[in-house]
Amino acid sequence: MSDDGSERSFDLIVIGGGPAGYMGALRASELGMRVALLESGKVGGVCLHQGCIPTKSLLEVSSLIQKTSASAANGLQYDPPRIDFAKIMASGQVVVNRLHQGIKHLLKSGGVVTFESSGRLAGVDKVILSGRSGEQILHADNILLATGSRPKDFPGLPFDHERVIDSSDALSFNPSGKKIGILGGGVVGVEFSQIFTSLGGNVTIFERERSILPGEDPELVSILSRELDRQGVLLRCGVSVGSISRNDQGVSLSIVPAGASTETFPEEIAVEYLLVAIGRTPNTAGLGLDSAGVILSRDKAVIVDDSGWSGVGGIYAAGDLAGGAMLAHAASHEAIVCVEKIAGLDPDPIDPINVPRVVYTHPEMVSVGLTLEQAQKKGLPAIQKKFPLMANGRSLIHGDRRGIVKVVLDETSGALLGFGGVGPGLSEILPVATLAIGLPDGARRLSHSIFPHPTVAEAIWDALRTR
Amino acid sequence: MSDDGSERSFDLIVIGGGPAGYMGALRASELGMRVALLESGKVGGVCLHQGCIPTKSLLEVSSLIQKTSASAANGLQYDPPRIDFAKIMASGQVVVNRLHQGIKHLLKSGGVVTFESSGRLAGVDKVILSGRSGEQILHADNILLATGSRPKDFPGLPFDHERVIDSSDALSFNPSGKKIGILGGGVVGVEFSQIFTSLGGNVTIFERERSILPGEDPELVSILSRELDRQGVLLRCGVSVGSISRNDQGVSLSIVPAGASTETFPEEIAVEYLLVAIGRTPNTAGLGLDSAGVILSRDKAVIVDDSGWSGVGGIYAAGDLAGGAMLAHAASHEAIVCVEKIAGLDPDPIDPINVPRVVYTHPEMVSVGLTLEQAQKKGLPAIQKKFPLMANGRSLIHGDRRGIVKVVLDETSGALLGFGGVGPGLSEILPVATLAIGLPDGARRLSHSIFPHPTVAEAIWDALRTR
Numbered sequence: 001m002s003d004d005g006s007e008r009s010f011d012l013i014v015i016g017g018g019p020a021g022y023m024g025a026l027r028a029s030e031l032g033m034r035v036a037l038l039e040s041g042k043v044g045g046v047c048l049h050q051g052c053i054p055t056k057s058l059l060e061v062s063s064l065i066q067k068t069s070a071s072a073a074n075g076l077q078y079d080p081p082r083i084d085f086a087k088i089m090a091s092g093q094v095v096v097n098r099l100h101q102g103i104k105h106l107l108k109s110g111g112v113v114t115f116e117s118s119g120r121l122a123g124v125d126k127v128i129l130s131g132r133s134g135e136q137i138l139h140a141d142n143i144l145l146a147t148g149s150r151p152k153d154f155p156g157l158p159f160d161h162e163r164v165i166d167s168s169d170a171l172s173f174n175p176s177g178k179k180i181g182i183l184g185g186g187v188v189g190v191e192f193s194q195i196f197t198s199l200g201g202n203v204t205i206f207e208r209e210r211s212i213l214p215g216e217d218p219e220l221v222s223i224l225s226r227e228l229d230r231q232g233v234l235l236r237c238g239v240s241v242g243s244i245s246r247n248d249q250g251v252s253l254s255i256v257p258a259g260a261s262t263e264t265f266p267e268e269i270a271v272e273y274l275l276v277a278i279g280r281t282p283n284t285a286g287l288g289l290d291s292a293g294v295i296l297s298r299d300k301a302v303i304v305d306d307s308g309w310s311g312v313g314g315i316y317a318a319g320d321l322a323g324g325a326m327l328a329h330a331a332s333h334e335a336i337v338c339v340e341k342i343a344g345l346d347p348d349p350i351d352p353i354n355v356p357r358v359v360y361t362h363p364e365m366v367s368v369g370l371t372l373e374q375a376q377k378k379g380l381p382a383i384q385k386k387f388p389l390m391a392n393g394r395s396l397i398h399g400d401r402r403g404i405v406k407v408v409l410d411e412t413s414g415a416l417l418g419f420g421g422v423g424p425g426l427s428e429i430l431p432v433a434t435l436a437i438g439l440p441d442g443a444r445r446l447s448h449s450i451f452p453h454p455t456v457a458e459a460i461w462d463a464l465r466t467r
Numbered sequence: 468m469s470d471d472g473s474e475r476s477f478d479l480i481v482i483g484g485g486p487a488g489y490m491g492a493l494r495a496s497e498l499g500m501r502v503a504l505l506e507s508g509k510v511g512g513v514c515l516h517q518g519c520i521p522t523k524s525l526l527e528v529s530s531l532i533q534k535t536s537a538s539a540a541n542g543l544q545y546d547p548p549r550i551d552f553a554k555i556m557a558s559g560q561v562v563v564n565r566l567h568q569g570i571k572h573l574l575k576s577g578g579v580v581t582f583e584s585s586g587r588l589a590g591v592d593k594v595i596l597s598g599r600s601g602e603q604i605l606h607a608d609n610i611l612l613a614t615g616s617r618p619k620d621f622p623g624l625p626f627d628h629e630r631v632i633d634s635s636d637a638l639s640f641n642p643s644g645k646k647i648g649i650l651g652g653g654v655v656g657v658e659f660s661q662i663f664t665s666l667g668g669n670v671t672i673f674e675r676e677r678s679i680l681p682g683e684d685p686e687l688v689s690i691l692s693r694e695l696d697r698q699g700v701l702l703r704c705g706v707s708v709g710s711i712s713r714n715d716q717g718v719s720l721s722i723v724p725a726g727a728s729t730e731t732f733p734e735e736i737a738v739e740y741l742l743v744a745i746g747r748t749p750n751t752a753g754l755g756l757d758s759a760g761v762i763l764s765r766d767k768a769v770i771v772d773d774s775g776w777s778g779v780g781g782i783y784a785a786g787d788l789a790g791g792a793m794l795a796h797a798a799s800h801e802a803i804v805c806v807e808k809i810a811g812l813d814p815d816p817i818d819p820i821n822v823p824r825v826v827y828t829h830p831e832m833v834s835v836g837l838t839l840e841q842a843q844k845k846g847l848p849a850i851q852k853k854f855p856l857m858a859n860g861r862s863l864i865h866g867d868r869r870g871i872v873k874v875v876l877d878e879t880s881g882a883l884l885g886f887g888g889v890g891p892g893l894s895e896i897l898p899v900a901t902l903a904i905g906l907p908d909g910a911r912r913l914s915h916s917i918f919p920h921p922t923v924a925e926a927i928w929d930a931l932r933t934r
Contacts, residue, residue: 019920030934052921053860060864064543067531071548075555076531081543088542095863102858329920348915356919366919391569393520396562397527428892431924432899435916439906448815449902452823452833453486453796454519457898467497 009139010036012342013127015119015287016146018045019328020319022103024144024335029110031343036138038129040118043103046148047328048096050168055191056360057092058171062198063362066231070399083199085174092171120288124313128288142314142342145294145302146335147287149280149320154183157244157276163251164244164274167192173273175201181253181271183241185212187359189277190224193233194361204234204271208258211237213359217371223402223422224365242266244274282321299323306349308338316342330355354437356430363403366426369418369437372408382417384408387463389423393454398424405459407433407443414444419460429457476606477503479809480594482586482754483613485512486795487786489570491611491802496577498810503605505596507585510570513615514795515563517635522658523827524559525638529665530829533698537866550666552641559638587755591780595755609781609809612761612769613802614754616747616787621650624711624743630718631711631741634659640740642668648720648738650708652679654826656744657691660700661828671701671738675725678704680826684838690869690889691832709733711741749788766790773816775805783809797822821904823897830870833893836885836904839875849884851875854930856890860921865891872926874900874910881911886927896924 010033014025017039025037042049068078107114117131119138127143129136151166153159161169167188175196182189182196185207196203205212212228212235213221225235240258244251250272256264282301289296294310294317295303301323308316316338319331333350340347356368375382389395389403403423409416419433436442447464451457477500481492484506492504509516535545574581584598586605594610596603618633620626628636634655642663649656649663652674663670672679679695679702680688692702707725711718717739723731749768756763761777761784762770768790775783783805786798800817807814823835842849856862856870870890876883886900903909914931918924 047920048860053864056861056864056921061541061543064534064538068535068545068548071531073554074528074558075551075553076528076548077551078535078548079546081535081538081545084542084544086542087540091541095860098857098863098868099860327920329917329925332920333917350917355917358919358922390565393515393562393566394523396565397520397523401565425892425895427919427922428895428924429898430922431896431913431916431918431927432902434918435899435902435912438912438916445902445905446898449898449905450796450800450817450822451898451901452825452894453514453794453799454523455825455894455897457895458796460898 007137007139008036010034010113011140012036012142012144012339013119013138013140014038014144014146015127016045016148016319016321017043017114018146018148018319018331019047020148020331020335021045021144021146022107023332024146024318024339025112026106026110027336028339028342029112031339033343035112036140037107037112037114038117038119038127039114040116042100043107043114044100048099048103050171052328053096053099054092054171055195057095058088058195059191059360059362061088062195065198066362067399074399083176085176089172118286120286121292121294121315122288124292124315140314142316144335144338145287145315145317145321146319146331147283147321149282149326151276152279152281154241154244154276154278159276160246163246163272164276167275167277170275175199178202179272180204181206181251181269181274182277183274184277184279185209185214185235185237186277186279187213189275190228190359191361192275192277193228194231197232204236204269206239206241206253206255207235207237208240209237213365216357216365217367217420220365220367220404220420220422223404224359224361224363227363227402228361280320280326282323284321297323307341307347308334309341314342325352325355325357327355327357354434356434358427358430360427363400363423364426365422366430367418367420368430368434369416370408371418371420375408375417380417381410381412382408383411385463385466387459387466389456389459392456392459392462394456395423395459397454398456400424405463407460407463409443409464414441415439416442416446421459423456423459425456429460432457433460474604474606475503477501477580478607479503479609479611479806480586480605480607481505481611481613482594483512483615483786483788484510484581485613485615485786485798486514487615487798487802488512488611488613489574490799491613491785491806492579493573493577494803495806495809496579498806500810502579503607504574504579504581505584505586505594506581507583509567510574510581511567515566515570517638519795520563520566521559521638522662524562525555525662526658526827526829528555529662532665533829534866541866550643552643556639585753587753588759588761588782589755591759591782607781609783611802611805612754612777612782612784612788613786613798614750614788616749616793618743619746619748621708621711621743621745626743627713630713630739631743634742634744637742642666645669646717646739647671648673648718648736648741649744650741651744651746652676652681652702652704653744653746654680656742657695657826658828659742659744660695661698664699671703671736673706673708673720673722674702674704675707676704680832683824683832684834684887687832687834687871687887687889690871691826691828691830694830694869694889695828747787747793749790751788764790774808774814775801776808781809792819792822792824794822794824821901823901825894825897827894830867830890831893832889833897834885834887835897835901836883837875838885838887842875842884847884848877848879849875850878852930852933854926854933856923856926859923859926859929861923862890862926864921865923867891872930874927874930876910876931881908882906883909883913888926890923890926892923896927899924900927
């Protein structure tokens with residue numbers, strides 16, 4: 001280690017400053033490690049700058065437009081608002097900036113040494129930085145890789161960021177009066193379908209599977225689908241996109257029913273803009289993984305064990321780079337587990353089934369734990385109970401009478417196995433289900449717990465009490 | 468027991484059909500009892516018809532007005548809405564009616580025999596009904612008294628329901644352009660202050676104690692007070708009302724600083740309307756309590772043990788009639804405890820400290836469990852940790868940067884002892900704190916739990932992780 005800054009040693013080098021990277025760095029510094037954090041962009045990562053936070057700002061705007069357009073029946077008659085798209089962007093940016101400053105402050109006060117640079121492995125304990133002022137070398141026995149992911153493009157159709165856009169482009173895209181296709185009915189596609197529609201766009205989602213949000217509880221998906229339909233989003237599910245081409249007017253898609261024979265005559269669909277939201281690819285390129293012998297999965301994710309270890313030296317990976325749920329809150333926890341493991345603690349590994357999932361539309365769709373089907377497949381004596389939100393006072397007050405919550409439980413043991421629902425603000429209610437799922441008798445405890453009245457949360461209690 | 472309906476026997480007679488009465492009746496019927504429920508008004512009680520539900524409908528309206536008036540900065544510029552007060556009332560009533568039908572349906576399908584009648588005890592096992600069709604007598608070994616409470620009037624100033632109004636009158640009161648005094652800065656007074664102000668009223672709260680919401684955490688109260696002030700509510704705390712008189716123009720109050728000498732020259736204040744919200748009195752009159760020897764406290768509440776037993780025969784009391792927190796959710800649970808005790812089960816008594824409390828203003832103020840001060844008084848090695856909502860993404864997105872959450876915990880045992888906060892939608896987050904407080908290691912478990920990002924709920928996790 002030299003003091004001129006050209007070659008320095010740390011206990012941990014973290015590459016990537018998103019939810020995995022900065023949280024891992026902070027936890028490591030709490031545990032007494034000397035930590036270097038490398039981030040060539042801005043700390044906070046995609047989640048803060050192009051993901052969770054900016055989309056939720058837009059969804060908040062979309063929610064207000066929905067509420068005011070429906071409130072005449074409740075005695076408040078609004079004219080449509082004058083929409084200033086630049087201000088919408090700017091006010092979202094204010095939130096992002098504030099949180100960005102917060103993270104920078106935490107890193108600084110935690111003593112984390114932050115480098116505005118990318119980095120690549122040179123063996124198992126060395127990282128080469130390529131910043132503006134030339135190369136620099138850092139040493140550490142432990143390295144946490146957390147470079148995240150980027151939007152996947154459609155084969156043969158690279159993003160031009162004008163007509164063929166990704167989720168980052170979509171954040172600054174004014175959809176008013178435009179005909180927009182969204183390729184992929186996952187969380188990103190569905191959230192943007194509502195944002196674009198409420199801001200005056202004409203939106204069609206194209207999804208290969210039989211419904212949007214494949215893999216999620218079909219009953220919940222069906223409720224949300226009807227809601228999106230009611231709001232004016234056109235859902236084209238069970239369709240396969242054969243080819244896509246750009247032209248002067250925009251983008252042309254040729255689609256056939258999924259599973260149709262190759263001779264099926266395709267339907268040609270013209271849109272002005274196409275948001276491609278078919279998933280994300282881990283950012284492994286240029287990381288020097290070969291130099292250390294780090295192994296990738298077929299999806300190009302770093303293969304890790306349940307504490308995030310890559311199997312090579314002191315190299316760990318967390319967050320989107322390690323595949324899995326690709327959710328910010330999972331990423332942060334994965335990084336904490338890695339770092340605690342490095343510190344010689346014995347952290348509980350993350351059970352993917354207990355990572356809560358949210359679609360932040362209005363209404364929200366949430367889930368955590370097992371569905372009834374999953375529980376029964378595991379051989380658990382599970383039953384399911386439901387409660388309709390049209391019998392929940394707070395939901396009715398929020399104007400929601402179509403939602404539902406459902407609980408999956410083991411009545412013998414009193415365990416809560418799973419929770420899901422569609423309804424207003426259910427994301428805020430997920431934590432009580434997550435906590436209960438972690439207990440041996442969570443369902444029993446919840447059914448004896450006193451929920452404040454009136455809340456949407458009470459619906460969990462009502463569901464559990466249903467006979 | 469005769470079949471002509473003049474004299475019938477049940478296992479349990481419940482007098483009063485509010486949250487305590489109907490929930491007790493339902494639980495008893497689940498447990499196999501033959502149950503009679505007496506309600507001279509509408510099942511659902513004050514909570515459904517004149518309390519929790521209608522006020523929250525009005526607060527929802529008030530919230531939307533607040534949001535749209537502040538949203539120009541976020542890119543949505545609204546003209547003030549045309550307010551149709553009759554429609555506001557009507558749409559709130561739609562919610563009430565739906566829930567009312569729901570309760571009636573549950574009682575019917577549960578086999579509860581409902582009498583549209585009041586009832587009075589005639590000894591420990593007999594109740595006399597005075598319905599339209601004359602008197603009728605019911606017998607039961609067990610009787611659950613749940614007749615609730617009514618607003619207290621100011622000594623010497625009976626409610627005239629025109630200028631001197633109670634919280635029920637306030638629900639159908641159009642505050643627009645009116646000068647309104649609110650006597651009492653408790654939850655009811657504070658919630659109505661925001662409703663009236665957002666609908667165009669000019670509101671002053673008069674509170675004897677040094678701040679509104681006496682007894683609640685002063686730091687939280689101070690945040691909410693500033694917020695109300697910003698919204699235009701005038702708070703006159705630490706003032707004692709000497710006399711109040713009605714006159715042609717409205718109501719005149721003479722106030723002095725609380726604790727001032729009797730010679731202090733009073734300030735005369737004129738308002739057009741006065742909402743008296745100084746608490747509630749249990750409805751014991753006409754219940755025939757003497758006939759059974761049931762004892763009342765100084766506050767006219769039925770004195771009960773921790774399972775709701777009055778100490779006389781099989782007579783129990785639950786809800787406002789038994790004093791205490793006077794909250795709907797506490798009432799329901801108290802009734803469940805009574806009924807399970809009657810059924811020979813061994814229900815856990817309710818610990819009043821674990822009954823969550825909410826002020827449903829915007830922002831909401833919530834608490835459950837112990838404050839730091841209370842925990843330290845109990846000799847617990849408690850510490851407090853706080854997290855400002857200006858560092859919470861979802862709160863910023865909701866437009867809230869003034870709120871805070873705080874946790875009280877025992878770091879040695881990992882127990883969560885208390886939780887409180889001021890912020891958007893915190894009522895929905897209370898259940899996770901309530902559940903955690905009931906565990907021996909709730910704080911530790913919560914700090915290892917995965918909260919969805921971004922949510923306001925995450926602030927609990929952040930608070931727990933704060934060093």
